[in-house]
Amino acid sequence: MQSVIPVPLPQNAYAIAIAPGSLDHIGSWLTGETLTLKPQSKILVVSNPMIFRAYGQRVIDSLTQAGFQVTSCILPAGECYKTPATVQKIYDAALENRLERSSTMVALGGGVIGDMTGFAASTWLRGINVVQVPTTLLAMVDAAIGGKTGVNHPQGKNLIGAFHQPRLVLIDPQVLKTLPMREFRAGIAEVIKYGIIWDAELFEKMEQAKRLDQLRYVDDELLQEILTRSCQAKAHVVNKDEKESGLREILNYGHTIGHAVESLTGYRVINHGEGVAIGMVAAGQIAVEMGLWDQESCDRQLSLIEKAGLPTRLPDGMDIEAILTTLQSDKKVQSGKVRFVLPTAIGTAITTDQVTSDMIRSVLKQM
């Protein structure tokens, strides 16, 4: 059971491979048909202490066996370290190990490691290879695909970054076994998003699953299907809109209100996936009130989000006016109008700036 999804970008074609157990064969993936890296070239594996302890040696062994000159760079874990200062540590390792134009960085970790490694690779010697080996569900279905890389500014997320496509995204679903439950659910929120905006069949397959709230209840086949279809959805959208002008915007479904809720709770009480879940419930209901979506589909979305163990209501004591103010200050707001992604059917969404504050207020009050 293995899927390879081509991402045929005109300048930077690459593949996403979803292959159980592939961590032990990364060396062959990098020298095989999918991607031919220069034999004996240098590879810098970038990871964090926890992930490296669990999986680092297997990756290094396989790469070394394939003939690469491998070194590693271990960064502190956590979103708060996704900064220019941490990227500087990657540069230092690149210098120490004399990485050249033909060298490769391998990002072994979640979105934090992936974003920083991608950014370092895009700016070291004005751009060297990066291979993404995502280890969280969120990174597998979202962060590792699309070429967005970057770090945070003390006053705003992802303000500093670059577009830099990976040479390969290698996904080993087995690493998800060690992923904390809450991180798993955060990833599932994005998968549900793809079901709503792009892939009705993916949505239905998840509806048919008995449980979805923990990885151990998801059988290998469904997991493979979830990963493959999600990656296909993101790759499709990114492919059609590499530098983010139009279509790519639908990937923000659930994220408008989601981000606001996340940030108002200090990114702790409500994490990203939970914010997206709440945001999808809100956006779905707004779509219904605006006559764009039917209540039945909206209820099906609600049930699926609940089944995934994700929140469907605002956290207690949430100030609705604060959410509205936060929406207005979002960096994506153009001339004062908040843009929303709204579903029109399971599997299809549109974008609009016609959602009024009163509409948002009234829907949030019911939540």
Place this chain on the structure above:
Amino acid sequence: MQSVIPVPLPQNAYAIAIAPGSLDHIGSWLTGETLTLKPQSKILVVSNPMIFRAYGQRVIDSLTQAGFQVTSCILPAGECYKTPATVQKIYDAALENRLERSSTMVALGGGVIGDMTGFAASTWLRGINVVQVPTTLLAMVDAAIGGKTGVNHPQGKNLIGAFHQPRLVLIDPQVLKTLPMREFRAGIAEVIKYGIIWDAELFEKMEQAKRLDQLRYVDDELLQEILTRSCQAKAHVVNKDEKESGLREILNYGHTIGHAVESLTGYRVINHGEGVAIGMVAAGQIAVEMGLWDQESCDRQLSLIEKAGLPTRLPDGMDIEAILTTLQSDKKVQSGKVRFVLPTAIGTAITTDQVTSDMIRSVLKQM
């Protein structure tokens, strides 16, 4: 008297305009035919204290009059400040002034300001507009063109960077009047380089000039010709080889030995242009000894370099073996072979890795 050189890159076409007095009309250039920026959009002018004092207000007035929302960011002067830490100050200004995707950074200065501003623009929100307004001869004919941006790592120049094409390069030759003589000559070294590797007519026009060692002896017409032909040469080469694989290499003529001499003298005794001058003399002689070039052309090159007030011999006490060792450690060295650009005629050059250490040694000993 005004030239506009189109740089028709498939994805990022832009123009280089060489127009005396254009500093006072930058507002119209940004809203005119050559480049249509969003009216009322935000512009951040990045400069250093000296240049900003001399020219900043004129730029700001013209931009403001054209309807832009203009702010500025003044960085410390000098190569030693071309660092990630200084770029961070541009990010801070970008944040404070809430630059958006549609905003523009204007680099008003030499190559140091140009490289940092270009890099900040390429990474702010994953890429916003940059307009280069070069104020040194070197930046006009070299640094501002081609899309290379970047900063230094404590242990190596330009190790961190990105390719990011400007939306416009606006050259006002009149600002050269305040440029120190030594900086002017450094720029002329690059111009002579273009004459040798690309444009025999440019070379001959400079030969015909009475003096070339100071700007005040160069008449406006020749200056316009020098700027136009140099920009054309660089634009041509860059155009054919945007991401630096083959052809672009010829731009390194004189730079192989030049860099070594520069770095061995701590970048002070011998500056970049002087290093390039010495490097061209050496490379020219190597080409002659290898039977690739005629002695007469080589002598003409020597005379022109002398006329420009540039050095043609190694500084006193220079250790030739140290130069050879430095060549070997250059980041561009592939598998131990130093690559040289050698002229085969005035106006044409080739690249080769067939130059032996003995050959380099014997030529340097005569210098």
